[in-house]
Amino acid sequence: xxxxxxxxxxxxxxxxxxxxxxxxxxxxxxxxxxxxxxxxxxxxxxxxxxxxxxxxxxxxxxxxxxxxxxxxxxxxxxxxxxxxxxxxxxxxxxxxxxxxxxxxxxxxxxxxxxxxxxxxxxxxxxxxxxxxxxxxxxxxxxxxxxxxxxx
Numbered sequence: 001x002x003x004x005x006x007x008x009x010x011x012x013x014x015x016x017x018x019x020x021x022x023x024x025x026x027x028x029x030x031x032x033x034x035x036x037x038x039x040x041x042x043x044x045x046x047x048x049x050x051x052x053x054x055x056x057x058x059x060x061x062x063x064x065x066x067x068x069x070x071x072x073x074x075x076x077x078x079x080x081x082x083x084x085x086x087x088x089x090x091x092x093x094x095x096x097x098x099x100x101x102x103x104x105x106x107x108x109x110x111x112x113x114x115x116x117x118x119x120x121x122x123x124x125x126x127x128x129x130x131x132x133x134x135x136x137x138x139x140x141x142x143x144x145x146x147x148x149x150x151x
Contacts (some may be wrong), residue, residue, distance in 0.1 A: 002090055004052035005034065011091075026085040030059060057107070058093040063089065097136050099144070106144045107133045118149045 008027055015023035018117040033055050038047045071081035097105075109127035113120060124145050125138075132141055 004049045005047045007054070008092070010036075013118065022081065022084045023088050026088040030056060030089065033059065052092055056089050058095065060086055060089045094135055097132070099140075102132065102136050102140055103144050103148070105136075106141060106148055108147060110145075115149065118146075121145060121149055124149065 007070050008031055012024060012027045014033070015027060034047050034052060037051060038045050063082045067079045067082045067086070070076070070082065106124070106128045108116050109124055109131055113123045113127050115121070125142060128141050128145060129138060
């Protein structure tokens with residue numbers, strides 16, 4: 001199985017050959033962000049699939065926010081470029097879980113933690129986030145947890 005970082009490298013070569021400036025620029029930025037993230041904090045300096053997913057998710061979130069800002073400013077062409085970049089970045093993220101799959105995992109976390117009503121939200125979130133790491137967004141998990149806990 002090819003690691004995500006190796007896939008970034010080969011996708012960069014493909015983008016260069018196809019003269020796809022958007023993909024090449026996006027992948028170059030992702031690669032530099034990965035190198036920076038691998039060196040900061042107490043990180044050991046190695047780039048694994050988990051780091052690639054975290055950084056790609058962060059970059060997708062940045063693009064989503066930028067698209068909103070550009071659309072509000074009437075800059076549709078720039079928003080479309082951001083969408084194209086976001087599509088390239090999403091290729092490195094695991095497929096998102098459905099609402100039902102998230103709910104099943106949150107229910108399992110609730111059964112595991114046995115919270116005392118809505119006050120146990122933090123404990124449920126901690127357990128559910130650990131179960132769903134990298135497969136679901138925190139806001140989705142929180143929404144489902146609140147609904148199931150009745151808060």
